[in-house]
Amino acid sequence: MAQASEFNVGLFDFLDNSPTPFHAVASMIALLDAAGFKALDESDAWGELAAGRYYVRRNDSSIVVLDLSAGDLVEHGLRMVGAHTDSPCLQVKPQPEKVSQSIWQLGVEVYGGVLLNPWFDRDLSLAGRVSYVDSDGIIRHALVDFKRPIAVISSLAIHLNREANKGYKINPQTELPPILMQALGKDETTIRDLLATEIADSDVAHVLDYELSFYDCQPAATVGLKGEFIASARLDNLLGCYIGLKALLEADKALPSVLVCTDHEEVGSQSAVGAQSTFLSDVLQRLCSSSEDYRRMMARSMMVSTDNAHAIHPNYADKHDAEHGPKMNAGPVIKKNANQRYATNSETSAIFRQLCDEVNVPVQDFVVRSDMGCGSTIGPIMASMLGVKTVDIGVPTLAMHSIRELAGRDDARMLARVLTEFYQV
Numbered sequence: 001m002a003q004a005s006e007f008n009v010g011l012f013d014f015l016d017n018s019p020t021p022f023h024a025v026a027s028m029i030a031l032l033d034a035a036g037f038k039a040l041d042e043s044d045a046w047g048e049l050a051a052g053r054y055y056v057r058r059n060d061s062s063i064v065v066l067d068l069s070a071g072d073l074v075e076h077g078l079r080m081v082g083a084h085t086d087s088p089c090l091q092v093k094p095q096p097e098k099v100s101q102s103i104w105q106l107g108v109e110v111y112g113g114v115l116l117n118p119w120f121d122r123d124l125s126l127a128g129r130v131s132y133v134d135s136d137g138i139i140r141h142a143l144v145d146f147k148r149p150i151a152v153i154s155s156l157a158i159h160l161n162r163e164a165n166k167g168y169k170i171n172p173q174t175e176l177p178p179i180l181m182q183a184l185g186k187d188e189t190t191i192r193d194l195l196a197t198e199i200a201d202s203d204v205a206h207v208l209d210y211e212l213s214f215y216d217c218q219p220a221a222t223v224g225l226k227g228e229f230i231a232s233a234r235l236d237n238l239l240g241c242y243i244g245l246k247a248l249l250e251a252d253k254a255l256p257s258v259l260v261c262t263d264h265e266e267v268g269s270q271s272a273v274g275a276q277s278t279f280l281s282d283v284l285q286r287l288c289s290s291s292e293d294y295r296r297m298m299a300r301s302m303m304v305s306t307d308n309a310h311a312i313h314p315n316y317a318d319k320h321d322a323e324h325g326p327k328m329n330a331g332p333v334i335k336k337n338a339n340q341r342y343a344t345n346s347e348t349s350a351i352f353r354q355l356c357d358e359v360n361v362p363v364q365d366f367v368v369r370s371d372m373g374c375g376s377t378i379g380p381i382m383a384s385m386l387g388v389k390t391v392d393i394g395v396p397t398l399a400m401h402s403i404r405e406l407a408g409r410d411d412a413r414m415l416a417r418v419l420t421e422f423y424q425v
Contacts, residue, residue, distance in 0.1 A: 005222075007246070007413040008230060012220040014242045015232045019127040019215040021061035021085035021263045022143055024238055028063060028245055028261070029055065035249055037065070046286055056283050060129065060141070061085055061263040062273040064283045067248060067423075071255040074293050077300025078284070079423050080258040080388070081247065082378050083240030083307065084265035084275070087233070088112035088401045090119065090176060092126070092212040097190055098177055105177040106151070106191060108214065112266030116170045118403040123149035124178055128212035130195050134203045144198045149217045151178035178214060216403045228329060228409050235405040237265070239395055240306035243412055247419035257423045258284070265307075265378055275378035281386060302351065303390040304422060305343060305379030306415070308407075309333035309366045311396035324367040326396040328408030331362035332415040335377075335392040343379035348391035352418070359421050361414045364396070 018024035029039075037053045040046060054066045062085065089111050096107040110116070127145035134140055153176060158164055170176070183189075192207040199207075220232035244259045251257065264274035273279060288294040312325030326333045334349050335342040356363040368374040379392040395415055398406040 004410045004413040007416065008409065011242050011412060015220040015234060015238055018238055019145060020213050022129045023127060023145065024085045024241060025057055025060055025063050026143060028241065031245060032065065049287065058279050059273040062279055063261050064280055065248060065259040067257040070253055073256050073287055074296050076255050077297055078256050078258050080260065080301060080303040081244040081419055082260045082303055082305045082382055083244050084237045084378055085241060085261050086263050086266050087236060088114040088266050089213040089215065092191065099183045102183050103179050104181045104183040104189065105179055107177050110172050113401050115402040120153050120155045122403060123217040124151040124214045125149060125217050126212055126214055128210055130199060130207055130210045132199060132207045133205045135205050139208065142199045142201060144195060146198060151180045151214060153178045222409060229406050230409055231404055231406050233404055235397055235407055236308040236400050239308060239407065239412055243416045244306055244419060247416045248423055250420045251423035253424055255424060262378060269378060269381055275381040298386055298388050301388050303382050303388050304419065305377050305382060305390055305392045307377040307394045308397040308400055309335055309394035310400060311398050313398055321367055321369050324365050326364040326366050328396045329410045331364055332393050332411065332418060333364045333366045333396055335366045335394060337368065337374050340380050341374040341376040342392035343383040343390035344392045348389050352391045352393060355418050355421050359417045361418050
């Protein structure tokens with residue numbers, strides 16, 4: 001319990017400082033820089049990399065971390081952990097300003113499979129990446145985070161919608177634009193005006209574009225009568241990013257190791273920086289002097305795809321297969337699906353179970369009900385893109401894709417112990 005609580009202090013800090021994929025990567029880089037990792041740029045000539053620890057980012061929203069400080073790449077292969085940096089949210093449209101009944105609002109687009117109801121009546125802030133021109137006409141980019149409640153999506157009173165508790169369907173176009181302020185008189189405020197004042201650089205001629213997401217201001221917290229749970233936004237899947245990073249940093253005498261955290265998983269991973277991009281394979285191929293060595297290295301490698309798993313809900317236990325309902329604080333979950341929505345097979349599952357045994361961590365299983373559809377992860381994508389054996393695992397979570405999710409206090413630390421062992425054996 002003490003170890004888990006200490007682990008969660010760092011986790012909470014990471015979650016609170018990572019409201020967007022851009023901020024998540026920046027938070028990871030801060031920890032990597034402090035640990036002595038060196039940045040690589042894809043546009044530079046790398047040559048033969050010396051033994052050491054490196055990271056590569058693409059679009060500032062995806063990152064590949066490399067620990068090449070020990071072991072032969074071809075003979076040992078790579079121990080790889082994968083996660084994703086994005087979470088379902090509400091993103092601001094390009095021309096979003098609306099004024100209705102003297103209320104200034106911003107139009108939003110739903111990103112990913114969002115549970116919409118929990119977004120109502122929350123204190124919301126805004127963060128993301130902004131592209132602007134300085135006084136010399138040079139395009140620059142900056143991260144912004146308002147870090148304070150600036151918006152709310154107010155519910156319609158029950159008196160005016162008597163059907164609200166009877167399965168009322170939300171219209172994302174008309175009912176989700178957040179309220180930001182009263183527009184009195186001829187208020188010509190634009191989102192670009194607001195962003196120009198939030199950029200740390202004082203030399204901003206004008207804002208060209210942005211990628212902005214609203215987020216819940218409520219910080220991550222320990223909850224429960226005995227403090228058994230953790231609650232936060234973006235547990236799916238910043239939990240996986242942080243656990244993988246901590247495991248890599250804590251591994252003693254690590255063998256050649258990789259952590260890859262990609263953007264756009266929640267919308268299918270089909271982008272220049274998603275799991276279906278060439279990002280990871282581009283990086284890994286540059287580590288080898290020949291295609292023969294690359295193929296030998298990959299044949300000896302393994303990927304652990306780390307994403308959240310559906311914990312069994314006490315109010316909806318019938319939504320699970322009775323024999324495969326993971327419980328919070330009962331250890332990481334191996335996820336299987338006969339139709340390859342997860343990449344786990346008996347070989348990779350056995351390897352992960354043995355790792356759990358070696359560090360005395362319990363392990364659970366998840367299989368979706370046979371009469372229900374199954375979600376997926378980056379696991380099958382990475383397995384097919386790289387031809388590498390893969391296991392899909394995760395931390396049991398409730399309210400996945402809500403604005404605030406719930407997980408067990410102890411599970412993240414337990415999984416980090418397993419992945420640390422994976423990186424060093």
